[in-house]
Amino acid sequence: MQKWIMSGLFIVACGLAVVLMFSLPGKEEVAQENKPQMPEVTLSxxxxxxxxxxxxxxxxxxxxxxxxxxxxxxxxxxxxxxxxxxxxxxxxxxxxxxxxxxxxxxxxxxxxxxxxxx
Ligand code: HEC
Incomplete structure (x- = not known):
């Protein structure tokens, strides 16, 4: 029983780690924060x-x-x-x-x- 809980927790933790990896801003995004961000527009x-x-x-x-x-x-x-x-x-x-x-x-x-x- 205990084993099941432990491995369940482990899997949840792994899932969380993966989600965090993708949602945290990458280095590049942090470096660009001080630059004005150009909004996307279609050229007229x-x-x-x-x-x-x-x-x-x-x-x-x-x-x-x-x-x-x-x-x-x-x-x-x-x-x-x-x-x-x-x-x-x-x-x-x-x-x-x-x-x-x-x-x-x-x-x-x-x-x-x-x-x-x-
Ligand atoms: C009051 C005069 C003035 C107005 C109005 C003006 N500019 Fe300029 N612009 C300059 C000067 C002077 C420079 C050169 C700046 C420097 O490098 O010291 C420059 C540089 C630039 C550069 C960079 C050119 C290069 O070779 O690096 C761009 C791009 C530019 N202007 C676009 C615009 C646009 C687009 C507008 C209108 C929305 C505009 N400017 C309005 C005076 C003006």
Whole structure:
């Protein structure tokens, strides 16, 4: 009888260990916690172009050719959508932060749009 209880407990403990292994955040997830997380959006070029026209071309030029800010015409070859999302969200040097001006989804959409520019 006792044996049954012991092995039953053992199996339950094993099950718990497996569940914990999968539910605890991995190292990578912990490392990413400080980075802004890009929400998943489907690219809408039309919306991206409107947002960029209203917010970015004063510094980056109406063809993204650069002005006060750098040329962004081939920015997708250098930066991934996640990196672009981070820069637009947090700003960088003289590049302003858009965290309070645009919605996360809007920034993500612009990031996806720019990432296609290669
Ligand atoms: C007030 C002017 C200004 C506005 C408005 C602005 N930017 Fe910038 N941006 C800059 C400057 C200046 C830099 C260069 C920053 C640095 O590296 O010091 C920059 C850098 C960037 C970079 C990184 C380029 C690289 O080669 O590393 C990206 C991407 C970018 N801007 C996207 C945007 C987007 C998208 C918008 C609109 C939502 C925007 N910017 C609006 C001035 C601006």
């Amino acid at each position: 070029a039309e919306q991206a172009e409107t947002i960029v026209a209203n917010n970015c071309i004063s510094c980056h030029g109406d063809q993204l050719q650069g002005n006060v800010g750098p040329n962004l015409q081939k920015i997708g070859a250098e930066l991934s959508a996640e990196q672009l999302y981070g820069i637009i969200t947090k700003g960088n040097g003289n590049m302003p932060s858009f965290k309070d001006k645009l919605k996360e989804e809007e920034i993500a959409n612009v990031a996806l749009w720019l990432a296609e520019k290669k």
